[in-house]
Amino acid sequence: MTSTSSSDSAGIDTRFRDASLPIAERVEILLRQMTVEEKAGLFFQTMILMGEAGRLADANPAFGLPSTKEMVVTRGLSHFNVLGMAPSAKIMAEWQNRLQELARSTRLGIPITLSSDPRHSFTDNPGTGFAAGAFSEWPEPLGLAAIGDEALVERFADIARQEYTAVGLRLALHPQVDVTTESRWARQVGTFGEDAELSGRLGAAYVRGFQGAELGRHSVSTMTKHFPGGGPQKDGEDPHFAYGREQVYPGNNQEYHLIPFEKVIAAGGSQMMPYYGMPVGTDWEEVGFGFNRSVITSLLRERFGFDGIVCSDWGLLSDSDIMGDHFPARAWGVEHLSVPERMAKALEAGVDQFGGESISSVLVELVEAGTISEERLDVSARRLLREKFALGLFDDPFVDAERADAIVGSAEFRAEGLAAQRSSITLLANSGVLPLTRGIRIYCEGVDPGVIADYGVPVPTPEDADVAVIRLHAPFERRATTFENHFHAGSLEFPDEVVAHVRGIAAQVTTVLDVFLDRPAILTPFTSGSASAITGNFGASSTALFDVLFGVPPVGRLPFELPSSSEAAAARRPDVPFDTASPLYPFGHGLTY
Incomplete structure (x- = not known):
């Protein structure tokens, strides 16, 4: 809007709503009218649930969340990470509009920025992403890396941008450009693999697709993670958990892990998320990266010149109850500090915002006590407000709910996603059995039963079949809690009973084995006198797989090494790429026909 009035009935200078003014001027007009409490509300990005049928949610004790009204009106929060999916895109869009109406009812009417973890793939980990649901379905980022096409990645990101904006999502909590130099690490499926240069090129293309040439009204901002690279985890454990807090560099190879972030920053990536990990044995302070001034200020701000938003990973300050179990704050290296002391240290390190937290009152108390100056608040508040203005949220935060269903998961977008799934499938071994001939008798395990008849005759036992197709998930070790088991870590070896079962078939x-490689797997037991062909997928439907098995030439290439043994995986240096002795299949391996 372009109002000529400079104030409203409450005496508020409303010129910050004048879209004809430069963003920097609008920010300052608004900022000087904000109370400390209102500024503090900007610093927290917590989770939010949609109410039934698109209504605003009441308090949810199971998730530890207050009502939407309390978070927006009472606490002054205006950044939220959306959990779950509504029954339809239209309902999700209607909910977003109701949320923005609620925000407009507050004193200054600061609009809401809604964010999301990835929601276009096959992930089953609610701590890192969502299955596609109503959105178009694509391979995981590892699958995009297996294709290796920057133009395709940018096209995917542009499609995701259109689907996100249709329902009001304006911040992507991705891409993840960590380099997977530790074969056992639990977070590989969301990355672009082991090659830093490839990860950087694809990460930059991803940012261009979501944001455009510059951040604007049709953009989705990106939060690249996890600076300065989360791959080199000790023993491959994940720092969501205390036993995985240490990040190690025995190869003195920190610089390699910075390459993708430098390329993303050059592409205009708007936000950055430091990792949970605590560096050990480096010249960086031995505290988690979210508290680490030598990494956030000296490295990211000063060396790389990054002036965007730095948001901490989720749950750095406060303990939490997740899926019925209690987890300590991921305050690695500063566990001894109180919550206010942790907050102060993170702010002093250069963090602008806290993910998964809503304790704005603690920040207000720090300012009132003189521990944190209001001038320091203003530094981060400017960045956070600047992005809201750049995204056009102050001008028009509402979406067209009637059009949302037509855009989200459209036939065109789904077809492109399916084509990418096919292209990402990687043929690792083939004795000559592939491609298969349509009309043959097929025994399957792990395959969508509704797909088989489109290619051949489904049969109930291996003895009745001409070919067996077995789909497996890369192995992982079971841990103590439900939440931990969503993070696939530990041994890369299939249990003896699984190996025996496949060999028996x-x-x-004739047996074709397909493995979902959300991280590397030890496939050695299946390569001699066992499977006649082996494929790796990185998120692919049964239709995509069968299209390839029955004639579409495979073009995928491994985005990481597959070790030949657990011993080889453990012996590699966790910060050095392509460091596995005699890998069963090297990086870039892939056959075709």
Whole structure:
């Protein structure tokens, strides 16, 4: 809007709503009218749930969340990470509009920025992403890396941008450009693999697709993670958990892990998320990266010149109850500090915002006590407000709910996603059995049963079949809690009973093995006298797989090494790429026909 009035009935200078003014001027007009409490509300990005049928949610004790009204009106929060999916895109869009109406009812009417973890793939980890649901379905980022096409990645990101904006999502909590130099690490599926240069090129293309040439009204801002690179985790454990807090560099190879972030920053990436990990044995302070001034200020701000938003990973300050279990704050290296002391240290390190937290009152108390100056608040508040203005949220935060269903998951977008799934499938071994001939008798395990009849005759036992197709998930170790088991860590070896089962089938009939490689797997037991062909997928439907098995030439290439043994995986240096002795299949391996 372009109002000529300079104030409203409450005496508020409303010129910050004048879209004809420069953003920097609008920010200052608004900032000087904000109370400390209102500024503090900007510093927290917590989770939010949609109410039934698109209504605003009441308090939810199971998730530890207050009502939407309390978070927006009472606490003054205006950044939220959306959990779950509404029954339809239209309902999600209607909910977003109701949320923005609620925000407009506050004193200054600061609009809401809604964010999301990835929601276009096959992930089953609610701590890192969502299955596609109503959105178009694509391979995981590892699958995009297996294709290796920057133009395709930018096209995917542009499609995701259109689907996000249709329902009001304006911040992507991705891309994840960590380099997967530790074969056992639990977070590989969301990355672009082991090659830093490739990760950087694809990460930059991802940012361009979501944001455009510059951040604007049709953009989705990106939060690249996890600076300065989360791959080199000790023993491959994940720092969501205390036993995985240490990040190690025995190869003195920190610089390699910075390459993708430098390329993303050059592409205009708007936000950055430091990792949970605590560096050990480096010249960086031995505290988690979210508290680490030598990393956030000296490295990211000063060396790389990054002036965007730095948001901490989720749950750095406060303990939490997740899926019925209690987890301590990921305050690695500063566990001994109180919550206010942790907050102060993170702010002093250069953090602008706290993910998964809503304790704005603690920040207000720090300012009132003189521990944190209001001038320091203003530094971060400017960045946070600047992005809201750049995204056009102050001008028009509402979406067209009637059009949302037509855009989200459209036939065109789904077809492109399916084509990418096909292209990402990587043929690792083939004795000559592939491609298969349509009309043959097929025994399957792990395959959508509704798909089989489109290619051949489904049969109930291996003895009745001409070929068996077995789909497996890369192995992982079971841990103590439900939440931990969503992070696939530990041994890369299949249990003996799984190996024996596949070998038993292969002894009866020609067998094709397909493995979902959310991280590397030890496939050595299946390569001699067992499976006649092996494919790796990185998120692909049964239709995509069968299209390839029955004739579409495979073009995928491994985005990381597959070790030949657990011993080889453990012996590699966790910060050095391509460091596995005699890998079963090297980086870039992939056959075709």
